Amino acid sequence: MNKPLLQLWDTVGLGIIIEYPTGVIIANQTGGTACLYSTCEGVYLPLANDYNEKTKEFLSPEIELSNYFQGAKYKGNGAIKGIDLEDVKKINTIINKSGLSELIEIDVERLAASHEAWIRIKINNNENTQLMNGFENYPLNGVLTWANSD
Template sequence: MKICLWDMVGAGLIIQAKSNCLYFNQTGGTACFHSEMEGYFVPFNFDCDPYDFESSLEYKLSQLFKNSESVSTKLAMSIDKLLQNNPETNGISVDTTKLEDSIESWVYVIIKSTESNPISCENEMKGILTWSNSD
């Protein structure tokens, strides 16, 4: 099964796992790549104030990529800071071993369980942080 995330609202996480479910999104800014990963999808930040989009995780992530389509070490640090300040995502960090593969709307991450995030796991997992492409 393939599920398209092009029209999703907010940001989400694809937890990499054998699931027989492939998620794909348009990524890379104006390059318009079609990135995909098998796993499980966890939505984030769907309850933001509809009159204050600028407070949403999706908006803040998009702003970090305003002048970049790839992920540098400096940008990864900014993403990590944003994720750590959000209770839904504070167990998620950029996978610095995959910076070359990470692009706008498709960032490789490491997932750890915390008390406030919705993901409970014994071992760390890998996945993708994704949101609407900014093309």
Template sequence: MKPTIRLYDAVGTGVILTCQSGVMVSNQTGGTACLQPEVEGVYVPLRNDYSAQDFRFSSPELELSAYFEGPKHRGAGAISGLDSEDAEFIDDILSRHGLNESISVDREKLGDSHEAWVHVVVKADESHDEDLAQFTGFGPYPRHGILTWANSD
């Protein structure tokens, strides 16, 4: 049995870069279904910020949670898989947060994706500036990953 990191109390959005790390990473996902998938890899938080001055949290998680709690999925977790409309919405969020050059929804794995556990293609290092990138050196690219955030349950 490999060591496991559970992201159940993590706040914000991140990507699990799948690789042979010797560590399993898990999160509670799927809305009210409360699934607990896991994958071997490393977890990297992405685009989460907190301003202590005005007590403001900003993260792609806010938009993702609102979408999956909204009229289409109603917090049920999309456990039957995502569709192309969901993928486009998620890719738009990634683009607005400057992540579209390095991460996109894996259209071949929509059926295996659900709320807070979205299969993605990692296309490149997170930034062209190695000193500022959240992750570098995980090539060869493209590689698989999981976009994850706090479950809506």
């Protein structure tokens, strides 16, 4: 029997997939113009997305992350062969600006499995966020994901 499937490519904004044995597969189109089909079993949690009613502006780290992977280094090609420590530094800067650095950190042992819109992370037990309860065995494995730039 096939597992239930959630496909994220019509979502807007940044989120994490908490790798967890839920029986639900979460998929996203990733890897820039390579249009990879990435999947992970777990729970999806949107993070740090907002809307400024006054200026009618969408506010999300997704914007800066997309711009980075479409920029000079990758030119929209999605870093499909993995990311490097230079990328980690840039992504960490973006995460820090969004107040997410205590909750998530890039999993430097899984850099080769990361690419645009699919960054392998560790999820820390951060009681200050009050977003997650009842999970054990921190840090949890996860994926930082957003809309692909294809």
